[in-house]
Structures are given as structure tokens and as C-alpha cells.
Amino acid sequence: MTDVATNPDGRPIQTKGPVLVVGSGLLGASAALALRAADIEVYLQDISPTSLALARDLGAGEAYDSSSPEPALVIVAVPPDVTAECVVSALKEHPDAVVTDVASVKSIIIDEVENSGIDTSKYVPSHPMAGRERSGAAAADRDLFIGRPWVVVRRAGSDASAQVVVRNLAVDLGATVLEMDAGEHDRGVATVSHVPQLVASLLAARLRDATEESLDLAGQGLRDTTRIAASDPRLWTSIVSGNCGPVVDVLHEFRSDLDNLIEGLESGARDGFGAHGSVGAINAVVSAGNDGVSRIPGKHGGAPQRWAIVEVLVPDKPGELARLFSELGAVGINIEDLTIDHSAHQRVGAARIAVEPTRARDAEVELEARGWRIVTQ
Amino acid sequence: MTDVATNPDGRPIQTKGPVLVVGSGLLGASAALALRAADIEVYLQDISPTSLALARDLGAGEAYDSSSPEPALVIVAVPPDVTAECVVSALKEHPDAVVTDVASVKSIIIDEVENSGIDTSKYVPSHPMAGRERSGAAAADRDLFIGRPWVVVRRAGSDASAQVVVRNLAVDLGATVLEMDAGEHDRGVATVSHVPQLVASLLAARLRDATEESLDLAGQGLRDTTRIAASDPRLWTSIVSGNCGPVVDVLHEFRSDLDNLIEGLESGARDGFGAHGSVGAINAVVSAGNDGVSRIPGKHGGAPQRWAIVEVLVPDKPGELARLFSELGAVGINIEDLTIDHSAHQRVGAARIAVEPTRARDAEVELEARGWRIVTQ
Known part of the structure; x- marks a missing residue:
């Protein structure tokens, strides 16, 4: 809990409660926790009484019932395949509330909501890009959305004032708002997220038949390209099955x-x-x-920046990386990014540190003076 | 230079000179520098007088001429497409020497050497897995091979004693020896290296047509899967074009x-x-x-280990990562691996630190006590 109602960037909170969160899984409970931390009244609904109780015990809000006040905002945070149905219910039951959803696919849901025949002017679809490995309220975190893109969908049928309410929600939770139409969103996530996931999985699947010895040849490139192949099949099945059209288009290309x-x-x-x-x-x-x-x-949405890479051999024992970074910090060099290269059987790791190009030479000189072995690029 | 002739693991150097290194590019010059550091006599040949002069000036050895002593070992370190020809010349000119090569493809070269009709019993093909972004003697480093796999090819036509000489060379340079036959090597590198490179490139190529806004949706998964797509087209063309058969087999699957x-x-x-x-x-x-x-x-070729991940929000300003690692070091927690998650527009980074599962809770408690914000997994 914070005492002052400001968002993670220090801006005053704009969202007005009460907020009803439908679905107390990872995204719903995380949003609820962040809103509660800003002293906004939050009510929770979930078809699972256990999930609801867990979220409530974590401080995410009170259970919604017939005595609860009418919400000003409803956040539908249920699995994609039941999102449209929940959005339609929310629009019917709370005609004065703005309704948003957080599903990772948009067109298929919007079509279903618009085809319901009800007034959808207060519905603003959205998609915070903030998944985690684990799901459920137990994994919830009020900081989940900080610094993440949050797509607020432009839709001909949405009221401008409702659009502002959902933008404010995203900003209040620390996210960066991106506005685009549903088709652009779905094609975009197919290209930057769904297809990369499927391709990484297809690539990793080739390792099933590899000999043990050939797997010893694996280097950092293979590790990078297949890291996300360790993702949960159920999660990805539910995401991709709602975006088949755009994913197929990209896969054909x-x-x-x-x-x-x-x-x-x-x-x-x-x-x-x-x-x-x-x-x-x-x-x-x-x-x-x-x-x-x-x-x-x-970083920060700017043009891709070329950092200079300083590569340092690091003995594999406790405290060595800490010493490396501490010594870089002591000479005022900021570490912009880094990777650690683990080859099979390796007893010495190579830390690749990205620094401002103008500081690379300093970093090398200072580290060598302190006994580090630099690998020439 | 070291005073004592030991390899990076402290084992006594086994390689006997003189060694002739044919080709003074990255791999040849790096091997020469490491051998010179162990006080082994090294001679250099290169069709480019400029490259040869550069390697010699870097201390990689003396230019080979008619007055130089007969080598005990020849290392052929030239581009793959001319390797077979250079190996055959070396076997003819230095019939008492063991001859190895370091090309990244093996079957196509071995076939050509064996079809030359000369005695190939002293030829032991090998492949150190130690590329760099930059090439040429200017990028050479005597530590280049430390901790890297070095494949020594098992071949029916090689003398056992010659095989030992090449194994010793790899160990002396700090590499980890893997013995396999040429077919297994070529299929292995197709699976763990060549196909991942091509697939990462094919995937990244889809981003050419993406809208700017949809690229703002890119997360760490896309960055990981496409990082190696930034590799040099000339380098990969020369590598893959010598291993088309195995690469096509894997791509068909x-x-x-x-x-x-x-x-x-x-x-x-x-x-x-x-x-x-x-x-x-x-x-x-x-x-x-x-x-x-x-x-x-x-790491170390053991079974894949599950580290526990501690995720910490790190303000994007100089010294913060250094402070984080220094504070982890102070409480005796070893950082096994880490990645920094940069989403577009993000002003706060999330450092994902891999630690021993038994130490994860300690790490979280100690960091929170020092004011860090931990993201619950």
C-alpha cells in the first residue's frame, strides 16, 4: 500500500471506483491489487469460490454481491474463449459502467460482442502485454504492468469518454498505452509474439531426435532461440487458438x-x-x-541502439559476478544489458556486458587493471 | 605470456612444436597466440602478406619460410571452401607432421582429402566451436577456446597417435574435447547451430513488413528468438553452403x-x-x-538444471545493477544466470536472476530488506 495515490511514474491516479474485476486470475488479481494500493474501491467476481477467496485474502478487494455499489468500471479478466460472453453480461448488468477486457486476442471477441445486438458504446477492448510463467491469483503482483505495453483498441462503436477511462486505467497501473485497431493488434501479436512462440517450439522439437553428443555442441545461439519453447502448452493453445487467421497468414509467408x-x-x-x-x-x-x-x-521505444559489448571471463564461483558489477559500478559505468554465455562443460563463463560505446574502452582498461581477463571482440 | 607452460585448467602443456599455422585469421591467430603463450615455437603462413604481418606483429609467431624447421603439427585455419586443398598440400609438404583443420563443416572436406589419393593417416579433422562476431587476426584472442567444445573427428583412416596430438592441442588451448564421426558432427551442427540460425533469420524477416506500432508490442521472447538474426550473411553463407545436405534434412523435418x-x-x-x-x-x-x-x-554439461528465478525491478540509472549484484554478493548468493527484460518505452527494467533454488527465498528477503521491489513469480 502507498499513502499517496500516484501511479509508478508519480502521476496522480485518474481512475474512479468502484471497479468490478471479473475473473481473479493473474491479470485480474494483479490489476485489483494495484487499484487497491491506490485506495480505489475494488469488488471481485469469479466462477470459482476458491480463486475468489484467495484473491480476497491477498487484499485484492471484496467479493461482489447484490449489496455492492454499482461499478463505474468493469475489467473482464477471464480466459479468451469466455471473454465475449462476460463482456456482454457486464454491459447488460451495469449499463452505466465502462467495460474493458484484457484478452490477448481482439477481433474474434469484438465481433461476438458487437453481434450480441446490445449497446456496446461503453465497451473498450484492451490488452496489457504482461504475461508471466505462472498463472492464478497466487502469482499476482501489483507491479505486473509497470513499463509494459497496454494496447487500448480503437473501435468505431466506442464512446470517446469510455476510451479515456481505459487509457487512464492503463496509465494508473504503470503501463505504456498503445492505441491501434483490432486488426492491427491481432496481426501485430501474431508477428511479434504468437509466430515466434510457435517457431521456437518447432525448432526445439528438432532436438528430440538429436544425439546426446551433438547436444553438447549447443551454444548460446540455440539457447536464445529456443528459450521460450519451454512455455506452457495450455496457455499458448488458448492464446493462439483465438488468433488463428492472422497467425496462419504470417506462417504462410x-x-x-x-x-x-x-x-x-x-x-x-x-x-x-x-x-x-x-x-x-x-x-x-x-x-x-x-x-x-x-x-x-x-529500450524506451527509441531507435534500436548499438551498445558496445565488453566480454569478460568470469570464474564460476560465488561472488565473482557481483565483484565484476560492483567494480564497474565503482567507476561509474552503467550496464545496459548483459548475457552470460554458458557452453556445455564450461568452468569459466563469459559475461557479455553492453555499455555506452563511449565507455567501452574505459570499462576494459578499468577491469584489466583489476585483474579481469577481457575477451577481445 | 605465462611463465609456467600450463593450460587454463593448470594442466601441463602436451603439444610439441614447432607448429605451423596456415591461415592467420581469427581462429588461426588465436590458436597461435595461445601456443606462443605456452612457449611453443609457432610459424605462420597466409596468402595475404598483410594478414600475416598483422598476426606476426601481435606476437602470434614468425613467418614460415624455407629456412624454418619442419613442423610437428600443422593447423589449417582457412575458409571452409579451400580447407581440403590446404590440408592436402600440408600432408604432401610435411609428411612427418600431424595435420588438422578447424573448419565448421567436416564430411565435405574429408571426402575431398580422402579422394586426393595421398596418405591421409596423419590427418585428424577437428572443429573448435569458438566463433566471434568479428573475424581476422585483429580480433584474435588466446583465450578464445577456453571452455568451448572442440570436436575431434573419429575417422577410420587416422592414426591413433595423430588423434592424440590433436586432442592434446584442444586441451592445451583450454577447450573441452568431444569425439564424434564426421556425419554425426555435421548433422549435429545442422541441428544445434545452422538450422537455428536460418530459422531465426526467417522469423526476423517477417518483421520487415510489420507496422511501427506493432513492433512496440515486442517483448523479450521476440528479442531472444531473433537475436542471432543480426549475424553476418557472408559468414553464414560460407558455413551453411558446406553443410547443405544435413541442413536440408533437418529443414524438411x-x-x-x-x-x-x-x-x-x-x-x-x-x-x-x-x-x-x-x-x-x-x-x-x-x-x-x-x-x-x-x-x-x-552448465558444465550436466543435466539441465532448474534454477529458481528471482525477478527484481531495477530503476534505469547508472549503478543500480551494480548495487543489486553487489548486495547479492554480500549475502553470499551466486548468480547462475540472468537476463534483463527490456520492453519498449520501459523506464524500469526487470532483472531475472537465476539462483540455487534453496537460496531463492533468502535472496528475496535480503533484497526486500534493502529496498528492492521483487516481482512475484
């Missing part, structure tokens, strides 16, 4: 490029080293990937 | 899974939420990915 690559490589397998077809196909794919990856925004 | 997925999703796009075909297809792909990724070995 992916497969078309893959087919061209395979064709080129087959000519190389036939004609040997440097065969014209294979060289052209590989170069085209890797170059196109360069162009694509360079478009991912950097 | 990948495409077969992809086709099944697309078929399932198309039924979902037609039949709506929870369509049987899409649910089954998505679940199958993500589950198979779970199985595959769980086979990647953990």
Missing part, C-alpha cells in the same frame, strides 16, 4: 521463404561447396533477417 | 511439422475459438518444443 531456402540448399547439396543456388538462398535469408531484427525498438 | 501446424490452424480460422483441429495442432507443437528444449545440457 514464413513457409514461402522457407521453401525458397530449401530449394536453394538442395542445389547446394547436389553441386557442392559454393553452389550458386545455395549461396544466393542462404545470403538472401540471413540478409532479410538482418533487416527485420534491426526494426525491433530499443 | 521442420517443414513437415510446420505444415501440420498450418493445417490445424486453418481449421481454427474457419471454425472459431477452441476448434478441435487448431487446439490439437498448437498443443502438439508447443509440447514437442517443451520436450526438445529440456534436452539442452545445462
Whole structure:
């Protein structure tokens, strides 16, 4: 609990209660906790009495009943496949309230709500990009939305004032608001989230048949590209099955490029080293990937920034990384990003530290003076 | 230079000079520097006088000429497409020397060497897994091989004593030796390295057509899966074009899974939420990915270890990460791995710190006591 009702950036809270949160899972309970921390009146509904009791015990709000006040805002935070139905109920039962939902797919839900025949002017669909590995109220955290994108969907049928209420909710919870229409959202999440997940899974699936020895050849590149393949199949099935159309579109484009690559490589397998077809196909794919990856925004949504990388060998024993960062901190160098390279059987790790390009040389000199071994880039 | 001729693990150096290094690029010059640091006599050959002069000036050894002593070991470290030719020359010119090469593809080179008609009993193909972003002698480092896998190829035509010489070389340079036959190596690197690179590039290529706003939705998952898509097209063209056969085999398997997925999703796009075909297809792909990724070995080649993750909000200002790690170090907690989650527009980063599961609670308590905000997992 905070004493002053400000959001994580210090801005005054704009959301007016009472707020009714329908669904006390991870997103619902996290939003409820954040609103309660800002002293906003919160009521909870859940079809599971156990989940509801857990969220209430965590301080997320009171159970909603017939004696509760009419909500000014309803947040529908239930699984995607039942979201439309819950939104329609909320619009009917609370005709004066603004209603939003937080499902990760939008068009399929909006279509169902609009086809219900009721007045949908107070419905503003949204999508906070704030998943976690674990689900349920037990994993809830009032800081869950801080710094995350929160899509507020532009929709012809929504009132402008309702749109403002949902924008304010996102800002109050510390998120960054992005406004786009539902089609752009669904195509966007297919491209930046759903297809990367499926492709990482398809790639990792190839490791099932690999020999133990060949897996010892795995380096950081394989670890990076397959990390999200460890995700929960149920979660992803529920997300992707609501966005099949846009996902299929992106996968068709992916497969078309893959087919061209395979064709080129087959000519190389036939004609040997440097065969014209294979060289052209590989170069085209890797170059196109360069162009694509360079478009991912950097920190704070700015242009992708090129940090300088300082690579340091770190003995694998307690306190060594701490000493490294402490010594960098002591000379005033900010660590912008870092990865630790673990190869199989390795007793010495390589820490790759991203720093401001103008500070890279200083960092190397200072670290070498303190006995660290720098790997030349 | 070290005074005592021991390898990075403190074991006595076994390699006997003189060593002739053919090709003074990144791998050749790095190996030469490491051998010189162990006081082994090293000679260098390179078709480029400039590259040779640079390596010599860096202390990698002397230029080889007609007055130089006969080498006991020749390391061929030239681009893959000219490796076989250089190996054959070395075997002819130095019939008493053991000859190895360091190219990243093996079968295509071995076939060409064996088809030359000369005695190949002293040829032991190898592959140190130690690339860098930059190439050339200027990027060379004697520590380049420390802790990296170094494949020494088992080949029916190699002398056992020659095999031992190349094993010793790898150990002396601090690498971990893996012995496998050429086919297993080529299939292995296709699966764990070449196909992941190509798939990451194909995935990143989809971002070329994405809208700016949808790229703002990018999270850590996209960044992880596409990081290696920033790699050099020339480097990868030269690597993959020598291993087309195994790469095509793995890509065909990948495409077969992809086709099944697309078929399932198309039924979902037609039949709506929870369509049987899409649910089954998505679940199958993500589950198979779970199985595959769980086979990647953990640190030190042991079974994949489950670290506990402690997630901490870190204000984006100089010294904060340093303070975090310094405070963890002070309470004796070793950081096993970490990632920093940068979402677009984020002013607060989330550091995900992997620690021994038994220490996770301690870490959280100690950090909270010092004013850090922990994100509940």
C-alpha cells in the first residue's frame, strides 16, 4: 500500500471506483491489487469460490454481491474463449459502467460482442502485454504492468469518454498505452509474439531426435532461440487458438521463404561447396533477417541502439559476478544489458556486458587493471 | 605470456612444436597466440602478406619460410571452401607432421582429402566451436577456446597417435574435447547451430513488413528468438553452403511439422475459438518444443538444471545493477544466470536472476530488506 495515490511514474491516479474485476486470475488479481494500493474501491467476481477467496485474502478487494455499489468500471479478466460472453453480461448488468477486457486476442471477441445486438458504446477492448510463467491469483503482483505495453483498441462503436477511462486505467497501473485497431493488434501479436512462440517450439522439437553428443555442441545461439519453447502448452493453445487467421497468414509467408531456402540448399547439396543456388538462398535469408531484427525498438521505444559489448571471463564461483558489477559500478559505468554465455562443460563463463560505446574502452582498461581477463571482440 | 607452460585448467602443456599455422585469421591467430603463450615455437603462413604481418606483429609467431624447421603439427585455419586443398598440400609438404583443420563443416572436406589419393593417416579433422562476431587476426584472442567444445573427428583412416596430438592441442588451448564421426558432427551442427540460425533469420524477416506500432508490442521472447538474426550473411553463407545436405534434412523435418501446424490452424480460422483441429495442432507443437528444449545440457554439461528465478525491478540509472549484484554478493548468493527484460518505452527494467533454488527465498528477503521491489513469480 502507498499513502499517496500516484501511479509508478508519480502521476496522480485518474481512475474512479468502484471497479468490478471479473475473473481473479493473474491479470485480474494483479490489476485489483494495484487499484487497491491506490485506495480505489475494488469488488471481485469469479466462477470459482476458491480463486475468489484467495484473491480476497491477498487484499485484492471484496467479493461482489447484490449489496455492492454499482461499478463505474468493469475489467473482464477471464480466459479468451469466455471473454465475449462476460463482456456482454457486464454491459447488460451495469449499463452505466465502462467495460474493458484484457484478452490477448481482439477481433474474434469484438465481433461476438458487437453481434450480441446490445449497446456496446461503453465497451473498450484492451490488452496489457504482461504475461508471466505462472498463472492464478497466487502469482499476482501489483507491479505486473509497470513499463509494459497496454494496447487500448480503437473501435468505431466506442464512446470517446469510455476510451479515456481505459487509457487512464492503463496509465494508473504503470503501463505504456498503445492505441491501434483490432486488426492491427491481432496481426501485430501474431508477428511479434504468437509466430515466434510457435517457431521456437518447432525448432526445439528438432532436438528430440538429436544425439546426446551433438547436444553438447549447443551454444548460446540455440539457447536464445529456443528459450521460450519451454512455455506452457495450455496457455499458448488458448492464446493462439483465438488468433488463428492472422497467425496462419504470417506462417504462410514464413513457409514461402522457407521453401525458397530449401530449394536453394538442395542445389547446394547436389553441386557442392559454393553452389550458386545455395549461396544466393542462404545470403538472401540471413540478409532479410538482418533487416527485420534491426526494426525491433530499443529500450524506451527509441531507435534500436548499438551498445558496445565488453566480454569478460568470469570464474564460476560465488561472488565473482557481483565483484565484476560492483567494480564497474565503482567507476561509474552503467550496464545496459548483459548475457552470460554458458557452453556445455564450461568452468569459466563469459559475461557479455553492453555499455555506452563511449565507455567501452574505459570499462576494459578499468577491469584489466583489476585483474579481469577481457575477451577481445 | 605465462611463465609456467600450463593450460587454463593448470594442466601441463602436451603439444610439441614447432607448429605451423596456415591461415592467420581469427581462429588461426588465436590458436597461435595461445601456443606462443605456452612457449611453443609457432610459424605462420597466409596468402595475404598483410594478414600475416598483422598476426606476426601481435606476437602470434614468425613467418614460415624455407629456412624454418619442419613442423610437428600443422593447423589449417582457412575458409571452409579451400580447407581440403590446404590440408592436402600440408600432408604432401610435411609428411612427418600431424595435420588438422578447424573448419565448421567436416564430411565435405574429408571426402575431398580422402579422394586426393595421398596418405591421409596423419590427418585428424577437428572443429573448435569458438566463433566471434568479428573475424581476422585483429580480433584474435588466446583465450578464445577456453571452455568451448572442440570436436575431434573419429575417422577410420587416422592414426591413433595423430588423434592424440590433436586432442592434446584442444586441451592445451583450454577447450573441452568431444569425439564424434564426421556425419554425426555435421548433422549435429545442422541441428544445434545452422538450422537455428536460418530459422531465426526467417522469423526476423517477417518483421520487415510489420507496422511501427506493432513492433512496440515486442517483448523479450521476440528479442531472444531473433537475436542471432543480426549475424553476418557472408559468414553464414560460407558455413551453411558446406553443410547443405544435413541442413536440408533437418529443414524438411521442420517443414513437415510446420505444415501440420498450418493445417490445424486453418481449421481454427474457419471454425472459431477452441476448434478441435487448431487446439490439437498448437498443443502438439508447443509440447514437442517443451520436450526438445529440456534436452539442452545445462552448465558444465550436466543435466539441465532448474534454477529458481528471482525477478527484481531495477530503476534505469547508472549503478543500480551494480548495487543489486553487489548486495547479492554480500549475502553470499551466486548468480547462475540472468537476463534483463527490456520492453519498449520501459523506464524500469526487470532483472531475472537465476539462483540455487534453496537460496531463492533468502535472496528475496535480503533484497526486500534493502529496498528492492521483487516481482512475484
